[in-house]
Amino acid sequence: MERRYWQMIKKAQLFFLLALVHIGISARQQPKMASQNPSPMIEHIRPHERVPDISNSGLYEEWPNILPKRVHFFLPEKMVTDSINLLIHFHGAQNVVNYTVSHNPGWMAITVNLGSGSSVYASPFSEANTLDKLIQAASKASAKPIRGIYLSGWSAGYGAIRSILRNETKHRIKGIILLDGMHAGYVPNGTPLAAGGKIDPNDLSPFLDFAKSSIEGKTQFIFTHSAVFPGTFASTTECADYLIQALGLDLRPFLTEGPLGMQQLAKASKGNLRIMAFAGNSAPDHVDHLHAMYWFLPLLK
Numbered sequence: 001m002e003r004r005y006w007q008m009i010k011k012a013q014l015f016f017l018l019a020l021v022h023i024g025i026s027a028r029q030q031p032k033m034a035s036q037n038p039s040p041m042i043e044h045i046r047p048h049e050r051v052p053d054i055s056n057s058g059l060y061e062e063w064p065n066i067l068p069k070r071v072h073f074f075l076p077e078k079m080v081t082d083s084i085n086l087l088i089h090f091h092g093a094q095n096v097v098n099y100t101v102s103h104n105p106g107w108m109a110i111t112v113n114l115g116s117g118s119s120v121y122a123s124p125f126s127e128a129n130t131l132d133k134l135i136q137a138a139s140k141a142s143a144k145p146i147r148g149i150y151l152s153g154w155s156a157g158y159g160a161i162r163s164i165l166r167n168e169t170k171h172r173i174k175g176i177i178l179l180d181g182m183h184a185g186y187v188p189n190g191t192p193l194a195a196g197g198k199i200d201p202n203d204l205s206p207f208l209d210f211a212k213s214s215i216e217g218k219t220q221f222i223f224t225h226s227a228v229f230p231g232t233f234a235s236t237t238e239c240a241d242y243l244i245q246a247l248g249l250d251l252r253p254f255l256t257e258g259p260l261g262m263q264q265l266a267k268a269s270k271g272n273l274r275i276m277a278f279a280g281n282s283a284p285d286h287v288d289h290l291h292a293m294y295w296f297l298p299l300l301k
Contacts, residue, residue: 042282042283042284043280043282043284043285045279045280046261046262046263046279046280046284046285046288047260047261048260048261048284048285048287048288049260049261049291050260050287050291051095051096051099051260051291051294052099053093053095054095054099055095056074056076056077056095056098056099056102057076057077057102058074058075058076058077058079058098058102059073059074059075059077059141059142060072060073060074061073061074061141063137066130066133066134066137067112067114067124067130068114068124069113069114069115071110071111071112071134071137072094072110072111073108073109073110073111073137073138073141074094074097074098074101074108074109074110074111075108075141075142076098076101076102076105076107076108079105079106079108079142079144081105081106081144082144082145083144083145083146083147084106084107084108084142084144084145084146084147085106085107085108085146085147085148085149085150086107086108086109086110086135086138086146086148086149086150087100087101087107087108087109087110087150087151087152087297088109088110088112088131088134088149088150088151088152089109089110089111089112089151089152089153089154089157089293090112090113090114090121090151090152090153090154090157090158090159090160090161091112091113091114091121091153091154091155091156091157091181092111092113092154092155092157092179092290092293093290094111094113096290096291096293097109097111097293098111099294100293100294100297101297103294104294104297104298106147107297108138108142110134110137110138112134112157112160114160116156117156117159118156118157118158118159118162118183119159120156120159121153121156121157121158121159121160121163122159122160122162122163123163124160124163125160125163125164125167126163126166126167127167128167128168128169131164131169131172132169135149135172148174148175149172149173149174150173150174150175150176150177150220150300151164151173151175151176151177152176152177152178152179152293152297153176153177153178153179153181154179154180154181154289154290154293155179155180155181155286155290156181157181158178158181158182158183161176161178162203162206162207165206165207165209165210166206170206170210173210173219174219174220175214175219175220175221175222175272175300176210176219176220176221176222177222177223177224177293177296177297177300178207178221178222178223178224179224179289179290179292179293179296180224180225180226180228180236180286180289180290181236181289182204182207182223182225182236182239182240183203183230183233183234183235183236183239184199184200184203184204184233184234184238184239184242185199185200185203185233185234186198186199186200186232186233186234187199187200190232190233192231192232193234193238199234199238199239199242200234203234204239204242204243207223207239207243208243208246208247211243211247211273212247214271214272214273215247215270215271215272215273216271217271217272219272220272220273220300220301221272221273221274222274222276222296222299222300223240223243223273223274223275223276224275224276224277224278224289224292224296225237225239225240225275225276225277225278225289226278226279226280226281226285226286226288226289227277227278227279227280227281227285228280228281228282228283228285228286229281237277240268240275240277243275244268244275247270247273249268249269249270249273249275250268251266251267251268251275251277252266252267252268253265253266254266254267258278258292258295259292259294259295259296260288260291260292260295261288262278262279262280262285262288262289262292263278263279263280264276264277264278264279265277265278265279272301274299
């Protein structure tokens, strides 16, 4: 009887050890968290219309020596104004940017595409003279006085704008349009708000300062966002909420159809600041904001 008892004990110990080994192997096989959790690639709730991929009439130039990749300049045909606004756009198809300024008289555009991730945009513009080089090149190409300098960024392009707002060239910027592009890190790193994390305020402080300037009427700031949730860093929705709370604004429900079939859900505004919330957590919803740039640009007064 005693012998059988000890045999049962040994079997239980062996089973326990095997279970620990299995747990250890399973833990090692768990995949690492992705840098961004992918959003669904398709959905059929909204039409996701796109601006036509056409060649707009005007002056085209490519500048190979200012940034790590070629910069594209476009001046629409029949520009009759004595002076002109310059829109510098970061991240996104050149034809969309050219379509935007072609359908909004008084604008010319520079399109900057440097790759994936906000860091590739942030690094070159940490030096103040980078922006100055772009402005000088545009002035020379257009042969017209520049009336105002405006920045726009879609998705990762916000990285360049944040760097510009951190250096001495920020005083040259009259207005900014962020198209579903403003992100920040979580503190602790990778810990979402629902899990007890917080948004790193240092990542949003340049945008918060510019928002205050726009409320005071000194600049203009338009920020649109979808409901895409990256998971490992703060979403555009969370960044919008951060600004709204920090500035003491009221977010008002505002259900209406937007450009290209987009669906607007809410808005917050004061002075020259506008924050516009749109439905959608899929990749096409994200791209909608870029293609709707032609519609958002006239909101700059």
